[in-house]
Amino acid sequence: MKFRRRGQDFVFFDIECFSLPLTLSCGQTFRWSRSGERWYGVAKNRALSVSQTGSELVFHDLREADLPFWIEYFDLETDYTHIIDAFSPDKTLREACNAFCGIRILRQDPFETLCSFIFSSNNNIPRIAGMIDRLCLLCGERVVEYDAYAFPTPERLAALSVEALAPVRAGYRAKYLLAAANSVLKGETDLEKIRTLPLKEAHAALTAIPGVGPKVADCVLLYGYHRLEALPKDVWVNRILSETYPQGLPACVKGYEGIAQQYLFHWRRNI
DNA sequence: AACCAGGGTGATG
DNA sequence: CATCACCATGGT
Numbered sequence: 457m458k459f460r461r462r463g464q465d466f467v468f469f470d471i472e473c474f475s476l477p478l479t480l481s482c483g484q485t486f487r488w489s490r491s492g493e494r495w496y497g498v499a500k501n502r503a504l505s506v507s508q509t510g511s512e513l514v515f516h517d518l519r520e521a522d523l524p525f526w527i528e529y530f531d532l533e534t535d536y537t538h539i540i541d542a543f544s545p546d547k548t549l550r551e552a553c554n555a556f557c558g559i560r561i562l563r564q565d566p567f568e569t570l571c572s573f574i575f576s577s578n579n580n581i582p583r584i585a586g587m588i589d590r591l592c593l594l595c596g597e598r599v600v601e602y603d604a605y606a607f608p609t610p611e612r613l614a615a616l617s618v619e620a621l622a623p624v625r626a627g628y629r630a631k632y633l634l635a636a637a638n639s640v641l642k643g644e645t646d647l648e649k650i651r652t653l654p655l656k657e658a659h660a661a662l663t664a665i666p667g668v669g670p671k672v673a674d675c676v677l678l679y680g681y682h683r684l685e686a687l688p689k690d691v692w693v694n695r696i697l698s699e700t701y702p703q704g705l706p707a708c709v710k711g712y713e714g715i716a717q718q719y720l721f722h723w724r725r726n727i
Numbered sequence: 728a729a730c731c732a733g734g735g736t737g738a739t740g
Numbered sequence: 741c742a743t744c745a746c747c748a749t750g751g752t
Contacts, residue, residue: 483733577734583750584733627748632735669735690733721733 457532466523468513473536475558476508482559482718484679486572486585487592487607496604498592499529500565503602531560531682539712546706548696549716552723559718561682566647567640568607569680570665573672574632590624613637632667639665651681658683678714687713696724 459468480488480495488497493507494516504526505516515526527533540557543549571591575584588607595612596605614637621630639645645665650658655677662673670689677686687705689697697704709716 578732580732625749671734692733
């Protein structure tokens with residue numbers, strides 16, 4: 457990973473297997489918006505403007521102290537070429553990789569990911585993003601020096617009632633959101649401990665949260681904990697599994713089922 | 728106007 | 741355990 461400073465920007469060169477638009481609009485995160493070539497987003501208590509042209513990825517107007525945070529967030533130190541090479545024995549995966557290998561699995565905050573995917577049930581991406589925007593505006597902390605709001609903490613969320621959440625227009629999901637926030641706040645759910653648990657135990661700990669079923673639990677493991685072996689099974693992935701992989705995914709994806717899932721999901725949807 | 732959207736829950740066979 | 745209505749809301 458090579459980069460250098462250019463004015464107030466940090467520029468990365470020769471990043472393989474990375475597409476900013478694919479990574480930010482593939483449905484793993486809901487907090488980025490595009491304006492021209494630039495994407496604006498928030499993670500934790502930080503905001504960023506980022507763009508990609510040709511082989512250059514540019515973090516704009518960035519304090520150097522925040523650089524490691526965003527390098528980690530965008531998963532720039534993981535070798536995706538290596539992973540994709542391993543997928544190559546499978547014909548379908550080769551096609552899917554060819555089109556969608558620019559998707560990286562972001563390293564997002566577990567609590568934000570949990571809440572975001574509680575919102576995702578029987579829902580579509582634009583509306584999930586709208587709900588999260590309104591939630592952050594309603595009760596998120598203002599991001600210093602930016603016109604942006606952080607994702608609310610469990611404390612701030614748990615202080616609200618279903619009625620108070622009405623402006624978010626989350627529908628029946630509002631009560632699940634509050635139950636999840638309370639579960640974390642009361643210590644019934646230990647989000648840091650889940651990070652260290654074996655996959656099945658972590659999955660069980662997540663599905664114990666109201667509003668969290670198997671699919672949402674796998675999304676939180678993959679997008680919030682970077683557990684690349686987690687395999688969220690939505691309607692599209694189930695379609696591929698029954699059509700192309702009735703015996704399950706091939707052995708070459710072992711350990712990276714979540715990444716294969718991303719490529720196959722978008723490939724199958726774009727048929 | 729009816730149907731869909733990267734599901735979960737609770738109640739039934 | 742498989743299936744099903746229902747859950748709010750917005751977009752088409």
